[in-house]
Amino acid sequence: MIFGCKDKSEGNKSDAAPTIKDQQKPNIVFIYTDDLGYGDLSSYGATEVSTPAIDALADEGILFTNAYATAATCTPSRYSLLTGDYAWRKKGTEVARGDESLLIDTKRTTLPGVLKSAGYKTGVVGKWHLGLGDENGPDWNGKISPGPLEIGFDYSYLIPATGDRVPCVFVENHHVVNLDPNDPISVSYKEKIGNWPTGKENPELLTMKPSHGHNHTIVNGISRIGFMQGGKAALWDDETIPMELVDKSKKFINSSKEQPFFLFLSTHDIHVPRVANAMFQGKSGMGPRGDVILQLDWTVNEIVNTLKEQNLLDNTIIIFSSDNGPVIDDGYQDQARELLGNHKPTGGLRGGKYSAYDGGTKVPLIIRWPDGNRKGTVSRALVSQVDFLRTFAALAGVDKVYEDVIDSQNALDVLLGENTIGRTALIQESIRGPLSYIEGEWKYIEPIDGPKLVPWGPIIETGFQMEPQLFHLKNDPNEQENLASKFPYRVIDFKEKLTKLKKSGIAN
Structure with missing residues (x-):
């Protein structure tokens, strides 16, 4: 892959970065998994479960140890990734109902829209959870619009929300799949x-x-x-959801290979209800949650093999990451906690899904470049998923200034392994709204009055405290010692910076 330099952007000082010539634009496959923790992969130190296909991506690419989703829950993380803005800037982007209206404004800049403007064919397969339909919500028995096709995707095959929310049907483009009009939903x-x-x-x-x-x-x-x-003929089979998503992904790849394509494959395996296919049931020794981690690895292997078979692997960037941290018991009696053994889904980080602590937002991130760039590299650069919009824009040679994209920065040099520092700072969002601010090796959590544990069942610390919290992440990665009283000037500085970011949107 040959990179040149061009930058006509005036909206972000870091937009000066390598881009590629039109005839060499790589395909992009983004595998975005759900509820996978920092410690759930063998490439990140797990010893009780093995993920060889995902590990192979790390062996052939760059593994990031300091990467963050923007939020500790799925809807805001996905919103941020696709829009380039922190979700807390838009009201109503907390965890969406199953019948929520589309949360992304169809007039705004989006990641798929940017790539589509650069000549990419764009597709999303899997979990959506960003709402569908107009202000009245989705019309399950008619044309479901607006949705992914109205924000830049050419093709979509969706789990509308999550597997534990109704309706339990797939939506392809604008319609429920296999719906019998005589049995309306x-x-x-x-x-x-x-x-x-x-x-x-x-x-x-x-x-x-x-x-x-x-x-x-x-x-x-x-x-x-x-x-x-209603909709009995359209109901999915939980055990074959991964096979269905892989099949639709393969078909998208095969039908798109004559032009650059972007596939956003949003897997559901680790999210409840965890129902492993018969191929994986009982194989992990850790119950359904361990089994579906193996199932996720199978999905990655199937996608990589498809790219190989179609002679596309040498011109495809593969990104693998998660939307938030892990949760063990999240609504079903599946023995996930009882059979956990020595496995540590957060890799020892404090908190988990929903939490203000790093267990909620620090996630795996692996990028395999087609030219073997930085093969086998481990990067400690500070990375946020909010940056993928401007980064992919630069990669695709799109040099337009997007005035409605506030928070995204061009991090192409970071993702290429050329910049080992990464972001100066980033913001995390936990359940019910409190924000954290990370700058360098330090993390500040703004004070909030609320429950100490997630109140509906999971045994996870929320991170809610009436006093400000300050941690030195390099020396204390598990956030055990609150240093706010020892470094009050840092607390004041970070509070002021966070306040300024909330008001001004300056993202540098």
Whole structure:
């Protein structure tokens, strides 16, 4: 891959970076997994589970040890990745309902839109959870619009929200897949509708029992969040969801190989309900959560093999990351905690999904470059997923100034391994809104009054404290010693910087 230099942007001083000539634009495959922790992969130190396909990406690319999702939950992380802005700047971007309206403004700049303008064919396959439809929400029995196609994707095949939320159907482009018009879908998140059994009323019908919540409509023996009736022919089979997503990804790759393409493959395996395919059931020794980690590794292997078979691997960038940190018990009795053994999903980091501590947002990030760039490198550069929009824009040779993209920076030199420092600072968002500010080796968590543990069941510290918290991450990566009282000037400095970022949007 040959890189040249060009920069006509005036909107971000770091936009001066390598780009590539049109005829050499690489394909981009972004595998974005759900609820995978910093310590869940053998390439990141896990010893109780093996992930050889993902490890191979690290062996052939760059493994980042200091990379962050923007939030400790999925909806805001995904919003930030696709828009280049922190989700807390937009009201209503907390964890979305299953029938939420589209959260991304169709008029704004997006990552797929940028790549599409550069001649890429763009596709999203898998978990969406960013809402669908207009202000009235999705019309499950008609044309579901706006959605991914209205924000820059050419093709979409979606789990509309999550596997534990109704409706349990796939949506391809603008319509529910396999929907029988004589059996229309009805959905409610407010009250029970229809006569389908629920986990609360009919626990004897369950093959997987809820541990908290998740006791509404039963689909495939699993009770979900929300009420649903109709669409029986369209219901997915939980055990074959990964195979369905891999199949649609392969078809997208095969149909797009005559031009540069961007595939956003958003896997669901680790998110509850964890239902491993028969190929993986019992194989990890750690119960369903361990089994679906093996299943995720299989997915990565299938995608890499497809690229090899189509002679595309040598011109494809593969990015692998997670949307937030891990959670063990998140609504179902699947023995994830009982069978955990010595495995540490956060890699020893404090907190987890939902948390203000690093266990909530510090995630795996692996990038395999097609030219073997920095093969086998481990980078400690500070990286935020909010930067992928401007980074991919630079990669594709797009030099337009995007005035509506506030927070994204061009980090191409960082992702190429040429810059080992990375960002000066970044912001993290935890459940219910409190923000953290990381600058260099230091982290500040703004004070908030709230529960010390996630209140609905998972045994995870929220990080909520009435006093400001300050940690030196290099010396104390597990955030055990609050240094706020010892370094009050840093607390004041970071509080002021965070306040300024909230108001001004200066992202340098």
